Amino acid sequence: MQHNLLRELVGKRDFYAGGLMVLLGLGVALKGSTYRAGTLMHMGPGFLPTALGIILVLLGIAIAVAALAPSAPDEHGHIAGESLLPEHPQWWAWFCILMSPVCFIVFGRYFGLAPATFTCVLIAALGDKDATWRGTIILATVVTVFGVGLFSYFLQVPMPIFTWRGAL
Amino acid sequence: MISTALTGLWYGFGVAFEPHNLLWCFVGVLVGNMVGVLPGMGPLATISILLPLTFGMKPVGAILMLGGVMYGAQYGGAICSILLNLPCHPPHAVTCLDGFPMTKQGRGGVALGLTVFASFVGASWGITEMIFLSPLLVRAALQFGPAEVCSLMLLGLLAGSTLARGSPIKGVAMTVLGLFLGSVGTDLETGSERYTFGLTELDDGIELIALALGLFGIAEFMNSVNQVAPINTKYTNVSLKDMRPSKEDFKKAFFPMWRGTIVGSLCSLIPGTGPTIASFVAYATEKKISKHPEKFGTGLIEGVVCPEASTHSSVQGDFIPTMSLGIPGDAVMALLLGALMIQGIVPGPQLITQHPDIFWGLVASFWIGNIMLVLLNVPLISIWVKMLAIPYKFLYPSAMFFVCIGVYAANNDFFQVGEVVVIGLFGYILLRLGYHPAPILLGFVLGPRFEENFRRAMLISRGDILVFIERPISAVFVALCAILIGSQIYFRLKGGKTPDLEPADENKPVEIPADLAPRRVPATPAE
Numbered sequence: 104m105q106h107n108l109l110r111e112l113v114g115k116r117d118f119y120a121g122g123l124m125v126l127l128g129l130g131v132a133l134k135g136s137t138y139r140a141g142t143l144m145h146m147g148p149g150f151l152p153t154a155l156g157i158i159l160v161l162l163g164i165a166i167a168v169a170a171l172a173p174s175a176p177d178e179h180g181h182i183a184g185e186s187l188l189p190e191h192p193q194w195w196a197w198f199c200i201l202m203s204p205v206c207f208i209v210f211g212r213y214f215g216l217a218p219a220t221f222t223c224v225l226i227a228a229l230g231d232k233d234a235t236w237r238g239t240i241i242l243a244t245v246v247t248v249f250g251v252g253l254f255s256y257f258l259q260v261p262m263p264i265f266t267w268r269g270a271l
Numbered sequence: 272m273i274s275t276a277l278t279g280l281w282y283g284f285g286v287a288f289e290p291h292n293l294l295w296c297f298v299g300v301l302v303g304n305m306v307g308v309l310p311g312m313g314p315l316a317t318i319s320i321l322l323p324l325t326f327g328m329k330p331v332g333a334i335l336m337l338g339g340v341m342y343g344a345q346y347g348g349a350i351c352s353i354l355l356n357l358p359c360h361p362p363h364a365v366t367c368l369d370g371f372p373m374t375k376q377g378r379g380g381v382a383l384g385l386t387v388f389a390s391f392v393g394a395s396w397g398i399t400e401m402i403f404l405s406p407l408l409v410r411a412a413l414q415f416g417p418a419e420v421c422s423l424m425l426l427g428l429l430a431g432s433t434l435a436r437g438s439p440i441k442g443v444a445m446t447v448l449g450l451f452l453g454s455v456g457t458d459l460e461t462g463s464e465r466y467t468f469g470l471t472e473l474d475d476g477i478e479l480i481a482l483a484l485g486l487f488g489i490a491e492f493m494n495s496v497n498q499v500a501p502i503n504t505k506y507t508n509v510s511l512k513d514m515r516p517s518k519e520d521f522k523k524a525f526f527p528m529w530r531g532t533i534v535g536s537l538c539s540l541i542p543g544t545g546p547t548i549a550s551f552v553a554y555a556t557e558k559k560i561s562k563h564p565e566k567f568g569t570g571l572i573e574g575v576v577c578p579e580a581s582t583h584s585s586v587q588g589d590f591i592p593t594m595s596l597g598i599p600g601d602a603v604m605a606l607l608l609g610a611l612m613i614q615g616i617v618p619g620p621q622l623i624t625q626h627p628d629i630f631w632g633l634v635a636s637f638w639i640g641n642i643m644l645v646l647l648n649v650p651l652i653s654i655w656v657k658m659l660a661i662p663y664k665f666l667y668p669s670a671m672f673f674v675c676i677g678v679y680a681a682n683n684d685f686f687q688v689g690e691v692v693v694i695g696l697f698g699y700i701l702l703r704l705g706y707h708p709a710p711i712l713l714g715f716v717l718g719p720r721f722e723e724n725f726r727r728a729m730l731i732s733r734g735d736i737l738v739f740i741e742r743p744i745s746a747v748f749v750a751l752c753a754i755l756i757g758s759q760i761y762f763r764l765k766g767g768k769t770p771d772l773e774p775a776d777e778n779k780p781v782e783i784p785a786d787l788a789p790r791r792v793p794a795t796p797a798e
Contacts, residue, residue, distance in 0.1 A: 144734030
């Protein structure tokens with residue numbers, strides 16, 4: 104019985120959803136309590152965030168407990184049982200999407216707008232499962248030309264188009 | 272009363288017809304229509320991308336353009352639903368039910384033509400409502416003290432989070448999270464830093480644009496990448512000639528259109544019930560009063576025009592609380608308010624008197640923008656339809672660039688591009704855990720003002736929390752909040768169902784992904 108419950112927990116997304124909120128709320132409330140709370144009449148900076156953190160913990164507990172309750176297969180039943188990862192996890196694509204802005208930062212800081220745009224689009228496009236080198240390079244080039252034209256010349260974003268080890 | 276509204280409107284047309292405003296309005300509706308058509312791009316992401324570009328503009332032009340994106344996207348979304356059966360924009364999910372069967376029967380053009388017409392009718396009604404209701408609301412709201420403002424905000428936040436799609440309690444959790452995120456940075460009242468962890472870049476708080484683009488850009492891309500089915504363009508040959516409805520079609524569509532409009536405008540009056548709910552309720556109502564409900568889902572024109580008219584009337588109606596009270600009903604409206612605040616304009620009941628050019632200019636631009644949209648959609652339909660074929664693998668990398676440069680251009684700061692990565696990853700985790708991140712934005716935008724008013728109310732009442740139920744107007748809002756929470760708990764205990772989608776769907780008219788989360792493009796079009 105106990106074992107079953109544990110096994111059931113693993114598949115319950117809402118349990119983790121609630122858990123995350125509890126953790127976040129705890130963090131917020133604990134950090135908030137280091138700020139001055141003040142009185143109700145003269146509230147300090149810590150008052151509202153701490154209160155919000157506590158509410159978040161309570162909500163998290165409610166969400167997690169609702170997931171624990173033996174759920175009759177209701178409308179949301181299939182959602183509750185859904186696993187945390189999607190059916191086909193796209194680790195590579197996720198990595199590419201997250202790396203794309205990172206490349207933008209690095210290349211933008213050291214080499215300028217055009218290289219930043221090119222790498223940003225290139226890396227993001229490589230995440231697609233049908234990506235080919237040729238297609239992605241063409242796409243990145245087109246977006247770079249268009250983007251530099253729009254943002255550098257038309258909208259005057261103050262970022263050099265090309266630079267070499269610009270401001271650190 | 273009426274005459275002041277009409278003078279205001281007249282003045283607004285003067286503002287909206289100024290050449291640069293006209294241009295920005297056009298740019299807005301054009302871009303909106305475009306992203307509405309593109310599967311996988313929503314108005315939220317688009318408005319956040321465009322937001323940094325508006326910093327250099329005058330506030331009127333900025334808000335006209337961003338507003339245009341919002342309602343322009345609704346026109347485009349209908350095309351996507353009817354011709355492709357892709358409910359990629361939540362309000363148009365119901366339109367698929369009868370729209371796509373019509374397309375399969377070769378009557379997609381007629382459906383589109385009447386949709387454009389119905390949309391215009393719905394929007395016009397919503398605008399009229401805005402013209403006459405907003406001044407009334409403002410007159411009432413100007414009497415509000417901090418306690419009233421506070422409880423009204425609470426009501427808005429609760430409604431926005433519980434009535435939206437997904438689980439109500441998770442919605443509330445997201446709103447609370449948003450409120451917290453809004454408190455990061457320097458505390459306005461005491462000047463002390465909160466949750467900055469020593470990072471000076473966080474002193475001004477989390478950047479609104481980084482938050483919006485992380486949650487609705489990057490997180491959405493992570494959710495949709497490699498999950499978007501290749502688009503079936505078999506039915507997408509629509510020409511102008513096909514769009515002309517026959518007299519009979521028009522007759523059939525006429526009354527449903529008006530019923531949809533009324534339902535939409537009623538929904539927009541309830542805070543938190545956005546266009547998505549309006550369209551579902553409209554469809555359900557139409558089905559209920561129809562003489563042949565069994566035929567719904569087989570390609571009835573009524574099932575297309577009714578939800579569409581409702582969506583548009585509700586989209587325009589949503590601007591009422593946003594502009595007149597400063598309380599946004601959903602994330603898009605929160606973003607628009609954020610845009611105003613970045614321009615240094617304080618939202619709230621004083622907006623109409625202090626910045627009549629913004630309010631009336633916006634109202635007038637709605638008419639102009641909607642006429643532009645009709646003109647854009649009818650003769651140019653074949654161009655929009657061609658855009659449907661742009662594959663996602665080209666779309667999202669380009670969008671990633673716009674995300675990066677948009678966040679960078681907000682403050683010319685690379686730190687915020689880093690912020691967007693972190694927020695995006697966090698947003699995706701939230702999505703996987705079954706949270707809808709939209710209420711975060713709502714809480715984030717209202718957070719600082721909520722705190723300010725709460726503090727002020729407490730100061731005036733000398734720390735007496737009961738002030739919220741001692742003042743009559745505030746008490747009404749608090750009571751409404753209690754009713755809202757109570758009914759949610761009641762419905763949860765009774766059947767685990769939110770009340771708002773209930774009317775008349777006993778026999779389940781809606782076969783779309785049941786959790787109503789169509790922001791996620793389904794992997795396979797439900798054909």
